Amino acid sequence: MAGSARISERLAKRPHRYLIALGSNMRHARLGSPRAVIAAALEELGRAGITVLAAAPVIASAPLGPSRRRYANSAALIATALPPECLLERLQHIEGAYGRRRRGQRWGARVLDLDVVLWSAGAWASRPLTIPHPRYRERTFVLAPATRIAPRWRDPVTGFTVRQLYARLTRSNPLP
Template sequence: MPYHYLIALGSNQRHPRHGPPPQVLRAALAAMAGAGLVVEAISPIIASAPIGPSRRRYANAAARIATPLDPPALLALLQSLETRFGRVRRGQRWGARTLDLDIVLWSGGLWHSRTLTVPHPRFRTRPFVLGPAATVTPDWRDPAGTCTIRHLHARLTRPRPTPR
């Protein structure tokens, strides 16, 4: 029986073969399928402002996939794809990158190890993750709470009253 995952994709650097970041994400989705992952749904690609020191805008998307791989095995596969796309891990968080693939949620609920935490620890505060995720997994629930992805996205993006 396969597991189902929500994967967040991001890119803010041009790739010499695949081109600008939106094309990098499309190529990454094809590479994921080529690596044996069943890509069940793909969100639209959106543009977002960077977090941290990078100055380049990001292309972001989300995909719902199915695979028999457990979270550590999937993480290893995703990191090998990032490396194939030219990602170099320099220890700097939130720097520019050709490809970033993150496991956000999985059908098994919670997972925690030295190298991986699912759900992704910061996904609830990131509109560039929740927006695309709401298009491919709107009714999935946050296993650490009771909200659906759609609800988390609405909470994060709803207009706030201005103080008087």
């Protein structure tokens, strides 16, 4: 058995916690507003066999990149026995069911975006997934909701808690 297969098998036998970022800035034909899309996506996670332990209130945020539409953002603390690459596949399947297409302009408008931010087993790097999410420390729209549900979760790279990362990012003179 290959090394990565052994690791995946071992990881699949015990539940892990993940911090997931949710975002939407397009109406869905059936569900409606981006806030409604996020609420429906949280329910969809449960139907996909993923336990939602906590969900942060939805916040509004300015768009990143070329999109002009404001985003609705949230975060969820989930539990699943899925290893990271299998969870990513499941999340991308949910995004696809909501109309997400992974082509075209980066950071454009989208009905649903689900990102793996943190994982209870620490760090993970395997194409196309890197945990912790490479840019989450720079994004208030991820850290603000995350502080509501996982303020003491430590970043395995910096050692800072989510609350500390948010404070560093939002103080009037941000620290490096």
